[in-house]
Each structure stands twice: as structure tokens, then as C-alpha cells.
Amino acid sequence: NAGVTQTPKFRILKIGQSMTLQCTQDMNHNYMYWYRQDPGMGLKLIYYSVGAGITDKGEVPNGYNVSRSTTEDFPLRLELAAPSQTSVYFCASTGAFFGQGTRLTVV
Amino acid sequence: GESVGLHLPTLSVQEGDNSIINCAYSNSASDYFIWYKQESGKGPQFIIDIRSNMDKRQGQRVTVLLNKTVKHLSLQIAATQPGDSAVYFCAENREGSYIPTFGRGTSLIVHP
Numbered sequence: 001n002a003g004v005t006q007t008p009k010f011r012i013l014k015i016g017q018s019m020t021l022q023c024t025q026d027m028n029h030n031y032m033y034w035y036r037q038d039p040g041m042g043l044k045l046i047y048y049s050v051g052a053g054i055t056d057k058g059e060v061p062n063g064y065n066v067s068r069s070t071t072e073d074f075p076l077r078l079e080l081a082a083p084s085q086t087s088v089y090f091c092a093s094t095g096a097f098f099g100q101g102t103r104l105t106v107v
Numbered sequence: 108g109e110s111v112g113l114h115l116p117t118l119s120v121q122e123g124d125n126s127i128i129n130c131a132y133s134n135s136a137s138d139y140f141i142w143y144k145q146e147s148g149k150g151p152q153f154i155i156d157i158r159s160n161m162d163k164r165q166g167q168r169v170t171v172l173l174n175k176t177v178k179h180l181s182l183q184i185a186a187t188q189p190g191d192s193a194v195y196f197c198a199e200n201r202e203g204s205y206i207p208t209f210g211r212g213t214s215l216i217v218h219p
Binding site (some may be wrong): 004005031033035038039042043044045050058065090092094095096097098100101 | 141146149152153156200205206208209210211212
């Protein structure tokens, strides 16, 4: 049981580039979430999913997209990276299991 | 707007003391609360949870108290150890929701 696995751990993007943050869980959980955490702040919800094929916006969805084609995987897509998206991104399942995070810097 | 917040951004204690971290919430419809511990460079780690039909719940060295009258939540850590140094977050789930909404966090510093 690996829990929630995120890749990559670190990434530097140039403004306007795109990337996908990967998240996978092996616990067969229906609920999955993407949060971002800025320095000294709590976690803000970007998108969430209640099961395969179902996604919905959270508090700060602008500039991001998600998909949930399987129960295991919940990738987060940044289409046109902006400096405001510099943050640490966490994927979670059921609200109790978090990945180790992806530290993203947009320059 | 309604939110979850913390009273103290930083709490410093001596090793062996008991620690109390507080959290205020304003949504009376919240019925499920979680405390998380986040160590530097890591993701949040679930510590303990409590539902609104309970006032108190105990785990290993930790106790969560819920006062629905004043919409207040606290996390008590007994015999605090240096390994307890971290940022602690409370999160609320609105009734019928399984989407944790996080407060800002409190940094706990344990001095040996």
C-alpha cells in the first residue's frame, strides 16, 4: 500500500508553459482532492472528485484543469503557467491521506 | 464570510509540557472536524477527528475538544516532545460534505 503518490516532487516552469501534476492512490478511495499551499498559509482547494468521471471546482480553480478517468488517478493540469501559480501542490484522498507535495516555481 | 481560523499563529512550549492549540469555526452547519500535523517539507498528516455529536475524543497523547456552543475546537497534546514540532491545522467539513476546509495553521515549537 503506497497511499497517495505525487510526481514530480519539484518543478520549475517558465511563464506560459504547461505541465501535468500526477497523483495516484491505491486505496480505492472515491474522494480525491487537489490543494495548493502558499508560504505560511493553509491549504486552498483547487478541484475535487467524488469518483471516476466526476470532478468539480473548489475555491481556486482558475488556471487549472483536472480529469478522473479512473479511481486511482487524478491528474492536475496547468495550461499556461503564471507566477501566481508558484506554490506547493498537494493531492489527497478521503481528506485523510495526503501526498508529499509538488513544489512548483513559475519564472 | 464563514471560515475556519486559528487564534495563535505560533506556540512555544518546553518539552514535557502539555500543549493546547485552538481553532474557531463560524459555520454552525459544520459537522465533522479534523486536526492535521504538517512537518516541514511534508504533506499534512491526519492526527484525529471528531464529529459534531461528540464533545471529546482521545487518541494517543492527543485529545480533541469540541464546543459547539461557541464554535471552538482545541487540540491538546500531552507531554509534548520535540518531534511534535510542526504546523497544526484544523479543518471543517460542512454537513453532507466530505471536503475539508482548512484554517491558516499554528506553528508549535517544542524546546528541549
